[in-house]
Amino acid sequence: MLKDWSDVYSIRIDEIDEQHQGFFGASHQLYEGILGRDGKNAVVDAIVFMREYAEKHFRTEEAFMRKHQYPGLKEHLLQHAAFFRRLDELENDxxxxxxxxxxxxxxxxxxxxxxxxxxxxxxxxxxxxxxARAEG
Ligand SMILES: [Fe+2]
Structure with missing residues (x-):
């Protein structure tokens, strides 16, 4: 089911919230593309767009976590890598x-x-x- 962005998904960091909204958009475009509602080449375009959007977004998050010395960075990066693996499998199928x-x-x-x-x-x-760090 397509879901609209909602404030309940906000993590109260504007730049990242905005990118998460864009991520929803890329996801919906991919869904519509696969259902063929946007023409023939939409699937490939939508996959490429989703991958590039995710790369850009994850880079922002990763830089942010590094900047703030987030101790869970390594585990978080594994989640991002797993995302790309599943996207590759989908593209393959x-x-x-x-x-x-x-x-x-x-x-x-x-x-x-x-x-x-x-x-x-x-x-x-x-x-x-x-x-927590900001509040010292
Ligand atoms: Fe993340």
Whole structure:
């Protein structure tokens, strides 16, 4: 199910919240692209866009965590790497089997729903760390 960005997903860091909203957008574009609503080449374009958006976003987060000496950086990076592995697998299956409702649902699961869980379970932790440090 497509979900709209909501304030409950905010980690109270503007730059990262904005990128998370963009991540939702990239995820929805991928879903629609797989369902063929945006024309023939939309799947490849949407995968490329999703991957590039995630790379840019993760770079921002990683720099932010380094800057604030977040102790959970290494574990967090593993989550980002796992995201790309699942996206690669999806792309592979799309090339082999062609677009389908099942693969569109899986795309949503590994991007939009993954992000929602990742914000709550991982991003919230570095946000709390930064807040605690700021308060000394
Ligand atoms: Fe993250």
């Amino acid at each position: 799309l090339m082999i089997f062609g677009p389908s409702q099942d693969l569109a649902d899986r795309a949503l699961d590994i991007t939009q729903d993954w992000l929602i869980d990742h914000i709550a379970d991982e991003d919230m932790l570095y946000a709390l760390h930064v807040k």
